[in-house]
Amino acid sequence: MIAVRRVRTGVLAAVAAASLCMAYASADDPADRLPNPALEARARHLFQQLRCVQCQNESIDDSQAPIAQDLRHIVRAQITAGQTDAQVRDFLVQRYGEFILLTPTFSLGNLALWMTPFALIVLGAGYLWIKSRQPAVEVPTLTEDEQRALEAMGAEDQDMLPPHSGLTNVRGAVAIKH
Numbered sequence: 001m002i003a004v005r006r007v008r009t010g011v012l013a014a015v016a017a018a019s020l021c022m023a024y025a026s027a028d029d030p031a032d033r034l035p036n037p038a039l040e041a042r043a044r045h046l047f048q049q050l051r052c053v054q055c056q057n058e059s060i061d062d063s064q065a066p067i068a069q070d071l072r073h074i075v076r077a078q079i080t081a082g083q084t085d086a087q088v089r090d091f092l093v094q095r096y097g098e099f100i101l102l103t104p105t106f107s108l109g110n111l112a113l114w115m116t117p118f119a120l121i122v123l124g125a126g127y128l129w130i131k132s133r134q135p136a137v138e139v140p141t142l143t144e145d146e147q148r149a150l151e152a153m154g155a156e157d158q159d160m161l162p163p164h165s166g167l168t169n170v171r172g173a174v175a176i177k178h
Contacts, residue, residue, distance in 0.1 A: 034076055043076050046088055050075070051102045059102055 034040040047061035052068040060068040060075075071092070078088040092100050104110050142150065 032073065032076070034080065039079050042085060043072070043079050046075050046079075046085055047072060049089070049102055050092060051100050053096060053100065 034043060044061060048059045050060045050071060052058045052060050052063035052065055052071070054065040054067045055063045058068075060071045074092070075088055078091060083091070089101065098104060
């Protein structure tokens with residue numbers, strides 16, 4: 001029992017040490033940070049809104065890719081130059097396209113992109129609902145002459161059917177078993 005506790009304590013200590021190392025590894029170089037804490041806070045806020053173009057689903061604040069580090073330098077340089085947050089975002093969108101924003105701007109193109117799957121689902125459901133409301137297709141009945149011809153063929157051909165074919169003779173007509 002004591003050995004299990006020691007192993008468990010050792011594992012927890014190893015996990016804590018690893019997570020602490022990862023936290024320090026994810027922090028960017030303190031020499032790169034802006035001396036003014038308010039400007040650095042603005043930069044960090046922008047970092048969280050911008051996508052790493054290499055990692056593609058991480059903000060540049062979370063990414064350790066070299067391009068993310070370059071983007072952090074650009075953002076800090078823009079903020080140091082007196083640019084507003086909107087001007088910094090516009091500069092990066094002009095340079096890298098709207099893809100750099102983790103939250104895309106509202107536009108008709110983005111609205112169409114996001115709403116098309118839902119519209120297709122609604123249209124498909126409407127089509128299925130309309131089709132389910134229509135009466136079933138009626139099977140045309142045989143005329144008396146066709147019925148007699150079928151009965152005559154069934155009587156003659158019954159001997160030619162292979163055993164276990166799934167076909168039976170029902171009142172002189174051949175039918176398929178279900």
